Amino acid sequence: MAKRRPKGRAPRAPRQPQQRSLSKGGVQQQVMQLQEEMMRTQEALKDELVTATAGGGMVTVVCNGHQEIQSITIDPEVADPEDVEMLQDLVLAAVNEALESSRKLVSERMSALTGGLEIPGLM
Numbered sequence: 001m002a003k004r005r006p007k008g009r010a011p012r013a014p015r016q017p018q019q020r021s022l023s024k025g026g027v028q029q030q031v032m033q034l035q036e037e038m039m040r041t042q043e044a045l046k047d048e049l050v051t052a053t054a055g056g057g058m059v060t061v062v063c064n065g066h067q068e069i070q071s072i073t074i075d076p077e078v079a080d081p082e083d084v085e086m087l088q089d090l091v092l093a094a095v096n097e098a099l100e101s102s103r104k105l106v107s108e109r110m111s112a113l114t115g116g117l118e119i120p121g122l123m
Contacts, residue, residue: 034113041109050105052097059090063098065105 045065053060058078062070072094078087 037113038110041113045106045109048105050098050101052094052101054094054097055090059087059094061091061094061098063095063102065102065109067099067102069095069098 042065046068048065049062049070050064051060051062055075055078058075060071060073062072064070072091074087074091078090080086
């Protein structure tokens with residue numbers, strides 16, 4: 001004979017399977033592996049280059065993943081001694097664009113390692 005539930009009582013919720021917790025050593029090992037991978041990625045970023053231009057290609061700046069400017073190329077046509085300010089503005093614009101592109105590159109590479117989790121001070 002089937003057991004009856006007394007009236008007025010709510011049915012029991014099904015039991016949830018217990019989740020296993022990671023051991024302290026396992027978490028530490030994963031953190032160490034992540035740190036090693038991050039170090040390799042940061043080192044590789046030194047060799048990755050981004051290029052930015054301004055003035056329709058009159059000024060070109062190349063920057064690496066460590067935000068180090070590798071080169072600046074200026075088309076001689078834009079080097080007008082009567083309008084030095086324009087040249088300065090173009091160089092500044094290209095440098096800032098190159099640095100921003102480099103920061104985005106770093107963010108993309110690091111996000112790939114952390115699964116999109118933003119870790120303060122990492123990027």
